[in-house]
Amino acid sequence: MKLSKYRWSLPVKNDPLEAELAERLGVSRLVSGVLVARQWHSAEEAETFLNASEQQLHDPFLLKGMSVAVSRITQAIEAGEHIRVYGDYDVDGVTSTALMTRLLTTLGARFDTYIPHRHKEGYGMNEAAIDLAADAGVSLIVTVDNGISAVRQIAYAAERGIQVVVTDHHEPPASGELPDAVAIVNPKQEDCPYPFKGLCGAGVVFKLAHAMLGRPVLEYADLAAIGTIADLMPLIGENRVIARLGLAQLRRDPVPGIRALAKASGTKPEELTSGRIGFGLAPRLNAGGRLAHASGAVQLLIAADEAEAMSLATELDELNLERQALVETTVAEADAMWKTLNADGRNRNVIVLAGEGWNAGIAGLVASKLVERYYRPAIILAIDPDTGKCKGSARSIDGFNLFEALSECAELMDHFGGHTAAAGLTISWENVESLSERLHALAGEWLTEEDWQPKKRADLVCTLAQATLDAVDQLARLEPFGNGNPTPRVVIQGLTVRESRTLGKENTHLKLSVEQDGKALEAIAFGMGADQAKLVPGMRIDVLGELSVNEWNGSRKVQLIFQDWRTNELRLVDRRKDKDVWRSLSELTAEPVAGTAILCGSARHYQEAVDKVGHTEAEVRSYADGRPVTERWTRLILLGIPDNEKDVEHLSDWLSPVRCGEHVVVLDQSHIGSGNVGAKESFPDRSQFGAVYGLFKRQGTWLDAPEGFLQSVAHETGWPLATVRMMQDVFIELGFITAQGSTRQVVAQPPRSELDRSARYRRALQSAETSRLRHMSADELRSWMHRWHLA
Structure with a gap:
């Protein structure tokens, strides 16, 4: 049995509704199955989703504060006031700033932009920046992607004669206190009637442009879509519309900066998808703010000159390469620090690490890597040795709301903000340990045992027959994919492995050829090359992954990109022909496999195994030690196969499914002095039972005596007399033969019954199997073990 890496969450099947939606919408059952799994149960609502426009x-103007914001900005433009757009350094912040730049340019405003330096100033408004604005004659600041928590800073701006319009999308302060701004436009305000709350910062600016220009400004949807996708906003509702409109604009008529950025990331604008934005464009737009200053990203997005755009895109690409190397180094240092803390016994539920020399700009990326590696919430902090302040980012797992958790510890931090899954914070070094302890306790209270295993949700269970090229092509109707509308994930059960091999220079990736009911499919798994040895031809597996179309040399075919697999089958490695068993055992234990157990056939071999490999992490046990089996194991090494029923019973307990074993290695103890074994014995199969019953039926009545009819049956069939007598007893127990004294008589119309309903048959079979267990072929032994493994 190979347990899955993830918890598979499977949807409740609703075949009638899937069939109805498929017919009414004219889509494949794959598409209708995904729609039903995602709670689109009405054909009208599903059609609206599919055809977002x-x-x-x-x-x-349903956004609270929008009317006042439009009025104040219009007043400033008409009066020629100096407006400053105050942005942020992440992708949402720079796209918001660039979008506002387009809008104010169109409106003929007198304005400039300001983005704080991530490392020198941190997130959001600060008083020094407000002083700079006042000295420059700014009378109105319009924030984008920040400002909802800037109570003190906006009050200070008022003292300096500057009014502020806040456009933001972050959660309002837990205290409920909002800044005293001229207007606040944020759908997350408690009393805001706007029907969709999931806009990003650029999305809010997109709505402001709509309000000020009197129409949906579709040519601005490109930047709004990039901000929405990069900031991991849910791609449902209005965000889905913005993303679809924006992607269409990006593909059809990209601005110079997008063309240059797409080229730098190795793609073409007409091929841009939400995935290519998230993994190609967004990291490069983020790189400036992480390692230098985000102004370069804004300049790129508003550039009108192709040459200037290409130069700026190249700079961001180089910064991104530098960022990648820095992340790799910092992850290694953080991982080593975490392992050291664990070695000291401080195995916390939440990873909280702080280091001097770390870059706060990449803290979120490092935290994400550690969450992926250890599946627990992680906070990475960069220590400023001069001030003792730590700035960094946090990432979480399902079930642990970071914003709520940090709110519980608010008094320990100078500043924090964020969402359920991600946050940023500033904290003094002396409070870091207290924060770690508090979060450890909160995670212990809030998370269940199940929560500590990562979960992957599947949209539907399908067959290979359903995964036709046309059906998979239709899944594109559900795009764009992203947070809130992920790429559809399927589970396909009962696949037979035909071939498995590794791919890549270091055999990092895995490629399978699988089949089901005569239909074949290629399946690829990235980063799972180590599983190749576990997937032997003929094994039946279930897989979880994403269906896609592979195009090569003009040919198109369906393939599966799978992320996890599982099987109920037990893999057997038969090494009974190894001559030097102790050498084989040493080699096996020299390759560390977590959850290795060694089961020895005698007390002497147990002691010798302890002496030779007891220093390893393997658990060494003996058939005869009498202790109950409580261990879960991954690999079981058998130093000899049992030859008596008591030891067989003990082994069967080890093989039971609750032990979660994956594979068994069998070594032959006869090579280490266990002595000769008896001759191979056999046990009659069902057809042979039937042949003997035919002889009984032909005889009709007989006496059960040492000589006579039973002896003649033994002579005619070649079975020992004891075996023939056992068959007679089985038929008596099943009601095929009656017994009165020593007389036996075949029943004229016996009941229908299977052999294994007879206790005598089961005892005899088990005894026969025990006597020949050590002589079974590899296939027979695998079949015998597999029976116990599925019990």
């Missing part, structure tokens, strides 16, 4: 955009 600008008609579904909401009235921007």
Whole structure:
């Protein structure tokens, strides 16, 4: 049995509804199955989802504060006031700033932009920046992607004669206190009637442009889509509309900066998808703010000159390469620090690490890597040795709300903000340990044992027959994919492995050829090359992954990109022909496999095994030690196969499914002095039972005596007399033969019954198997073990 790496969450099947949606919408059962799994149960609502368009955009004036914001910005433009756009350094922040730049340029405003330096100033408004604005004659600041928590800073701006319009999308302060701004436009305000709360910062600016220009400004949807996708906003509702409109704009008529950025990331604008934005464009737009300053990213997005755009894109690409190397180094250092803390016994539920020399700009990326590696919430902090302040980022797992957790520890931090899954914070070094302890306790209270295993949700269980090229092509109707509308994930059960091999220079990846009911499919798993040895031809497995279309040399075919697999089958490695058993055992234990157990056939061999490999992490046990089996194991090494029923019973307990074993290695103890073994014995199969019953039926009545009819049956069939007598007893127990004294008589119309309903048959079979267990072929032994493994 190979347990899955993830918890598989499977949807409740609703065949009638899937069939109805498929017919009414004209889509494949794959598409309708995904729609049903994602709670689109109405054909009308599902059609609206599939055909998202600008008609579904909401009235921007439903946003609380929008009317006042439009009025104040219009007043400033008409009066020629100096406006400053105050942005942020992440992708949402720079796209918001660039989008606002387009809008104010179109409106003829007198303005400039300001983005704080991530390392020198940190997130959001600060008083020094407000002083700079006042000295420059700014009378109105319009924030984008920040400002909802800037109570003190906006009050200070008022003292300096500057009014502020806040446009933001972050959670308002837990205290409920909002800044005293001229206007606050944020759908997350408690009393805001706007019907969709999931806009990103660029999305809010997109709505502001709609309000100020009197129409949905579709040519601005490109930047709004990039901000929405990069900031991991849910791609449902209005965000889905913005993303679809923006992707269409990006593919059809990209601005110079996007063309240059796409080229730097190795793609073409017409091939841009949400995935290529998230993994190609967004990291490069983020690189400036992480390692230098985000102004370069804004300049790129508003550049009108192709040559200037290409130069700026190249700079961001180089910064991104530098960022990748820095992340790799920091992850290694953080991982080593975490392992050292664990070695000291401080195995916390939440990873909280702080280091001098670390770059706060990549803290979130490092935290994400550690969450992926250890599956627990992680906070990475960069220590400023001069001030003793630590700045960094946090990432979480399902079930642990970071914003709520940090809110519980608010008094320990100078500043924090964020969402359920991600956050940023500033904290003094002396409070880091207290924060670690508090979060450890909260995770212990809030998370269940199940929560500590990562979960992958499947949208539907399907067969290979359903995964046709046309059906998989239709899944594109569900795009764009991202947070809230992930790429559809399927589970396919009962696949037979035909071939497995590794791919890549270091055999990092895995490629399978699988089949089901005569239909074949290629399946690829990235980073799972180590599993190749476990997937032997003929094994039946279930897989979880994403269906896609592979195009090569003009040919198109369906393939599966799978992320996890599982099987109920037990893999057997038969090494009974190894001559030097102790050498084989040493070699096996020299290759560390977590959860290795060694089961020895005698007390002497147990002691010798302890002496030779007891220093390893393997658990060494003996058939005869009498202790109950409580261990879960991954690999079981058998130093000899049992030859008596008591030891067989003990082995069967080890093989039971609750032990979760994956594979068994069998070594032959006869090579280490266990003595000769008896001759191979056999046991009659069902057809042979039937042949003997035919002889009984032909005889009709007989006496059960040492000589006579039973002896003649033994002579005619070649079975020992004891075996023939056992068959007679089985038929008596099943009601095929009656017994009165020594007389036996075949029943004229016997009941229908299977042999294994007879206790006598089961005892005899087990005894026969025990006597020949050590002589079974590899296939027979695998079959015998597998029976116990599925019990």
